[in-house]
Amino acid sequence: MTTLPAVRVWEYYATILRRTWKTEVVLGLLQPLVFLLGMGLGVGSLVNSRQSSVDALGGVPYVSFLAPGLLATTAMIVGAFESTYPVMAGFKWQGFFEAMAATRLSPMQIVRGMFLWLATRIGIFVAGVGVVLALFPDTRSWGLLLAVPVAVLCGLSFATVIASYAAVCQYDASFNYVQRFIITPLFLFGGAFYPIESLPVALRPIAWITPLWHGVELCRGFSLHTMGFTTALGHFAVIVAYIVVGIAICRRLFIRRLYR
Amino acid sequence: MSDGEAVIEARALVKRFGDFEAVKGVDFRIERGESFGFLGPNGAGKSSTMRMIGCVSPASGGDLRIFGLDPTAHGSRIRARMGVVPQQDNLDSELTVLENLVVYGRYFDIPRSECKARAAELLDFVQLTDRANSRVEPLSGGMKRRVTIARSLINRPELLLLDEPTTGLDPQARHILWDRLYRLKQQGVTLVLTTHYMDEAEQLCDRLVVMDGGRIVAEGSPRQLIERHSSREVLELRFAAGTNADQTTVLAGLGDRQEVLPDRVLIYAVDGEEVLGEVHRRGVPHESALVRRSSLEDVFLRLTGRSLVE
Ligand SMILES: Nc1ncnc2c1ncn2[C@@H]1O[C@H](COP(=O)(O)OP(=O)(O)O)[C@@H](O)[C@H]1O
Ligand SMILES: [Mg+2]
Numbered sequence: 033m034t035t036l037p038a039v040r041v042w043e044y045y046a047t048i049l050r051r052t053w054k055t056e057v058v059l060g061l062l063q064p065l066v067f068l069l070g071m072g073l074g075v076g077s078l079v080n081s082r083q084s085s086v087d088a089l090g091g092v093p094y095v096s097f098l099a100p101g102l103l104a105t106t107a108m109i110v111g112a113f114e115s116t117y118p119v120m121a122g123f124k125w126q127g128f129f130e131a132m133a134a135t136r137l138s139p140m141q142i143v144r145g146m147f148l149w150l151a152t153r154i155g156i157f158v159a160g161v162g163v164v165l166a167l168f169p170d171t172r173s174w175g176l177l178l179a180v181p182v183a184v185l186c187g188l189s190f191a192t193v194i195a196s197y198a199a200v201c202q203y204d205a206s207f208n209y210v211q212r213f214i215i216t217p218l219f220l221f222g223g224a225f226y227p228i229e230s231l232p233v234a235l236r237p238i239a240w241i242t243p244l245w246h247g248v249e250l251c252r253g254f255s256l257h258t259m260g261f262t263t264a265l266g267h268f269a270v271i272v273a274y275i276v277v278g279i280a281i282c283r284r285l286f287i288r289r290l291y292r
Numbered sequence: 293m294s295d296g297e298a299v300i301e302a303r304a305l306v307k308r309f310g311d312f313e314a315v316k317g318v319d320f321r322i323e324r325g326e327s328f329g330f331l332g333p334n335g336a337g338k339s340s341t342m343r344m345i346g347c348v349s350p351a352s353g354g355d356l357r358i359f360g361l362d363p364t365a366h367g368s369r370i371r372a373r374m375g376v377v378p379q380q381d382n383l384d385s386e387l388t389v390l391e392n393l394v395v396y397g398r399y400f401d402i403p404r405s406e407c408k409a410r411a412a413e414l415l416d417f418v419q420l421t422d423r424a425n426s427r428v429e430p431l432s433g434g435m436k437r438r439v440t441i442a443r444s445l446i447n448r449p450e451l452l453l454l455d456e457p458t459t460g461l462d463p464q465a466r467h468i469l470w471d472r473l474y475r476l477k478q479q480g481v482t483l484v485l486t487t488h489y490m491d492e493a494e495q496l497c498d499r500l501v502v503m504d505g506g507r508i509v510a511e512g513s514p515r516q517l518i519e520r521h522s523s524r525e526v527l528e529l530r531f532a533a534g535t536n537a538d539q540t541t542v543l544a545g546l547g548d549r550q551e552v553l554p555d556r557v558l559i560y561a562v563d564g565e566e567v568l569g570e571v572h573r574r575g576v577p578h579e580s581a582l583v584r585r586s587s588l589e590d591v592f593l594r595l596t597g598r599s600l601v602e
Pocket of ligand 2: 338339340379455456
């Protein structure tokens with residue numbers, strides 16, 4: 033019986049998670065709950081009291097508009113974080129990539145295994161958000177069943193790019209740039225909290241060319257049942273393109289770093 | 293040279309990092325069942341050579357075959373058949389000793405249950421059975437090294453690469469390791485190791501090459517090297533601080549050859565006691581005198597003009 037190499041790399045990470053999963057599950061549920069209550073109740077009461085705002089959101093309560101975006105932003109934040117320090121640990125602090133490279137695993141198998149793990153990691157947190165959203169009538173939807181896996185792909189698209197960056201970084205201070213110049217701006221300008229049509233035209237391309245907005249649109253479209261097939265396909269294509277190209281680049285950079 | 297089956301064959305092997313040439317065209321041939329050493333000081337190019345053999349570093353020039361295969365085309369196939377103990381331990385400090393071995397065995401696609409069985413066997417072999425379920429983090433350096441060696445054996449390798457297996461360990465830990473490595477050799481595993489300890493090289497290696505500045509400067513068994521490049525015995529004389537250099541005239545003509553080191557003067561001779569007698573006859577005042585057999589350290593000094601361990 034042989035097991036897929038990527039799965040065997042994944043097992044390494046899973047062995048570590050076996051120790052810490054309980055706290056992670058609690059965190060994964062608590063965070064979205066707090067966020068949803070805070071934003072939904074606080075900002076929601078402001079937004080819902082203005083008819084023009086409600087119209088701009090497509091006639092749904094603010095919390096229904098916001099909630100699906102939370103799937104995508106959570107995926108982005110987890111995907112980005114997990115592909116910074118934990119990836120550098122594999123090169124520098126723990127050296128597990130170096131250990132893997134000395135075995136019969138190939139670079140591509142190591143990279144695939146890492147992304148399989150990152151997808152799992154993102155999936156755990158996104159599923160947590162999904163569970164929280166299913167608790168409330170305003171955010172509950174069958175569309176969540178599609179939105180959750182799509183959000184995972186959205187998070188993975190960030191992971192492939194940022195893990196590639198981590199593979200060339202020598203010092204963890206470099207990760208501050210990721211937070212400041214990618215994650216925080218996208219969190220704010222990626223369409224999660226308001227339709228990007230509310231942004232000045234000059235700022236909208238930020239949303240178009242990065243994967244978050246496409247993920248937000250897909251999650252929202254599925255949850256609110258407002259997405260056409262071709263539009264969905266377009267958004268999906270952008271995310272998949274990021275993943276495919278990202279993995280190819282990541283493989284090259286891993287080879288450069290590990291097989292000096 | 294003998295005509296046994298070559299496990300590793302290198303011709304004019306070169307490793308460059310940018311403009312810097314770390315390995316400057318080395319040739320060696322290692323046979324099945326042999327215990328082969330790279331002896332040299334820091335920066336000699338030992339690790340660079342080992343990493344090329346380990347198929348984790350592409351050669352910049354020359355030709356390298358391992359198990360008759362080309363590392364650039366068959367890295368994964370070659371690595372499947374060997375075990376690696378890198379210069380720096382890269383065990384996972386968050387995992388237990390046992391988990392480290394099992395996870396590593398899985399990289400070779402060994403079934404989980406088999407990994408566990410082998411891990412238990414190997415931990416017994418390196419005398420760490422009682423630590424199987426403790427985390428790696430608090431273990432001593434010697435214990436971590438033994439875990440790394442156990443881990444490197446999980447795929448039952450035909451060839452084991454050990455990069456400075458005992459550097460930084462206390463004498464007792466080193467002797468435990470030497471004993472385990474000796475047993476592996478008896479089991480027929482081909483051992484390739486690097487070291488800058490001459491006693492380690494003398495203990496473990498059937499044959500070795502002396503490396504310096506990216507080049508191989510001598511090759512042979514420890515005994516051959518000593519016979520070829522040194523005399524049988526050495527007289528070590530210590531003088532009052534700072535007066536070593538002044539002794540050259542009074543010591544002139546003694547022994548086959550002399551080396552003036554910062555802390556002592558070495559006189560190479562077939563019979564050290566005889567030279568010591570002559571030193572007494574000449575009435576040369578010295579603080580201490582010691583006659584010993586020539587070692588690889590002396591070979592190294594002869595070949596490079598420097599001591600092995602500064
Ligand atoms: N990745 C690298 N990049 C640049 N120089 C390196 C690299 N690895 C080793 N070197 C240089 O190559 C030389 C040989 O190093 P190494 O093979 O580690 O020697 P040894 O193991 O004998 O101490 C040293 O001068 C070292 O600084
Ligand atoms: Mg070295």
